[in-house]
Amino acid sequence: MRQPLIAGNWKMNGTRSSAEALIKGVLEGAEKLGKAEIAICPPFPFLEAGERLVANSSVRLGGQNVCTEASGAYTGEVSAAMLAEFGCSYVICGHSERREYYGETDAIVAKKLAIVVENGMKPILCVGETLDQREQGKTQEVIAQQIDAVIAQNGIASFAELEIAYEPIWAIGTGKTATPEQAQEVHDFIRQRIAGQDQAIGAKVRILYGGSMKPGNASDLLSQPDIDGGLIGGAALAAEDFLAICRAGEAAAG
Numbered sequence: 001m002r003q004p005l006i007a008g009n010w011k012m013n014g015t016r017s018s019a020e021a022l023i024k025g026v027l028e029g030a031e032k033l034g035k036a037e038i039a040i041c042p043p044f045p046f047l048e049a050g051e052r053l054v055a056n057s058s059v060r061l062g063g064q065n066v067c068t069e070a071s072g073a074y075t076g077e078v079s080a081a082m083l084a085e086f087g088c089s090y091v092i093c094g095h096s097e098r099r100e101y102y103g104e105t106d107a108i109v110a111k112k113l114a115i116v117v118e119n120g121m122k123p124i125l126c127v128g129e130t131l132d133q134r135e136q137g138k139t140q141e142v143i144a145q146q147i148d149a150v151i152a153q154n155g156i157a158s159f160a161e162l163e164i165a166y167e168p169i170w171a172i173g174t175g176k177t178a179t180p181e182q183a184q185e186v187h188d189f190i191r192q193r194i195a196g197q198d199q200a201i202g203a204k205v206r207i208l209y210g211g212s213m214k215p216g217n218a219s220d221l222l223s224q225p226d227i228d229g230g231l232i233g234g235a236a237l238a239a240e241d242f243l244a245i246c247r248a249g250e251a252a253a254g
């Protein structure tokens with residue numbers, strides 16, 4: 001049984017005071033939950049507040065990105081050691097917005113995954129296809145390439161140390177959600193791809209869904225057999241919405 005993980009990716013949103021209020025709101029509701037794991041990934045400047053506020057709670061903290069290098073002359077970058085020092089347990093790697101706007105290739109993403117693990121945290125590896133690719137029937141080909149690139153560079157064993165988030169790009173921030181069946185089909189494909197190399201790792205790896213997950217559709221998505229949680233964008237910016245999704249995760253955990 002895989003414990004559901006509901007992670008909020010705040011992206012580049014909020015102010016110091018709104019971030020603190022949101023964290024406090026999540027913490028209040030999270031106290032009543034126990035079966036699902038809950039994580040929040042605020043922008044870097046708010047991690048310090050995050051670390052202070054989530055201390056002694058079950059809510060985990062995550063970074064949205066990380067530098068491929070350990071330290072040095074990399075202006076504007078944030079290292080994995082820094083994220084670990086500020087209490088992060090998770091780091092999102094290879095989000096489609098990073099791949100699209102900042103040129104992150106599969107090779108760069110694989111390097112990020114490795115440095116996150118070296119620093120004692122868990123990466124959340126994001127994969128997903130564009131609308132064009134889906135319409136051309138290339139969804140599985142694209143996902144396979146993104147997964148296989150990590151296997152080739154970091155080895156199949158690296159999948160024992162990470163979480164995966166399937167995020168169809170056409171569903172991110174668009175209000176269009178993959179149907180539970182569409183999402184389940186891809187989640188099953190990802191699991192089989194990994195299980196084909198290592199049965200035990202394939203059975204254990206958590207695969208989250210991301211793309212307009214909201215209180216109204218979370219239960220249907222999270223009740224699919226291979227959907228092990230959510231990576232939530234827009235709905236993670238309102239504590240009540242995020243907590244409603246967390247409750248759906250609890251229910252799915254049985």
Ligand SMILES: O=C[C@H](O)COP(=O)(O)O
Binds near residue numbers: 167211
């Ligand atoms: O990382 C989160 C995803 O990009 C989903 O974002 P969204 O829930 O706003 O569609």
